Amino acid sequence: MxxxxxxxxxxxxxxxxxxxxxxxxxxxxxxxxxxxxxNPVAPGGLERVAKGEMAALQTPAEPLPAPVTTIYGPEGEPLRLADFKGEVVVLNLWATWCPPCVAEMPTLAKLAADYQGKPVRVVAVSIDREDDLEKARAFMAKNAPLAFYNDPNMKMAFDLKPAAPGMPTTVIYGRDGVERGRLAGGADWSGPDAKAVIDHVLAEG
Incomplete structure (x- = not known):
């Protein structure tokens, strides 16, 4: 050949x-x-349900437990987010001097009302100074069923990893106390987009 x-x-x-x-x-x-x-959203698949305003949710690159920062509850009692372990926690950092915070608070109140009786807790933490706490407390009283929590030293905002870029900042923790996502800026937390996110985190168990 x-x-x-x-x-x-x-x-x-x-x-x-x-x-x-x-x-x-x-x-x-x-x-x-x-x-x-x-991929920060692969484990929980949150990207599949985070639509509309919730599409701006940022998810952590690695599991991040809630800070151990001390905040103060409705009766002035010291608390940590770990005290709410077993519940989905919607942590909202706000202040009376923050217009977007004030504007979104009724929607957070509606979210809290819609999930009453379920293991979901909206923890709206005022970072107002001591001199403005009564003003903040009076404002929160108009947004039942939300309870009044405060952090007058603004430690929680800086103890988050990364630190909160501004107010309002909302962080969602799963029932295991690990951060699932956060949103910087105001949003409508009473609508179907927000509920889809909370329902998804709640279903993770």
Missing amino acids: SGQSAAKPGPDLLRWLLWGVAAFGVAAVVYIIVQATT
């Missing part, structure tokens, strides 16, 4: 081809693993 029939790949070429296929397979597996560990 002519020399053209000897076009079969030699052993060395076959060896390199096999190594190339193996390397590609390893690279593909590594890529999948990296994507699974760095």
Whole structure:
């Protein structure tokens, strides 16, 4: 036969081809693993339900437990977010001097009312100064069933990782006390988009 029939790949070429296929397979597996560990919304699939205003939710790149910051409850009692473990916690940092905070508070009150009797707690924490706490308390009294919580030293805003960029900032924690997502800026928390997010986190157990 002519020399053209000897076009079969030699052993060395076959060896390199096999190594190339193996390397590609390893690279593909590594890529999948990296994507699974760095995609912040993959574990809970929150991206599938975060629509409308809730599409602005930012999800953590790694599991982040709630800060151990001390806040103060309706009777002035010291509390930590860990005290609400077992419930989905919607932490909202707000102040009376913040117009978007004041505007969205009735929607948070509606959210709290819609989930009464379920393991969901809206914890709206005032960061007003001591001199303005009574004003903040009076404002919150108009937004039942929300209770009044405060952090006059604004520690919670800085203890979040990353720190809250401004007010309002809302952080959603699962029943395990781990952050699921956060939203900077005001939003309508009474609508179906917000409820879809809360229902999803609640269903995670």
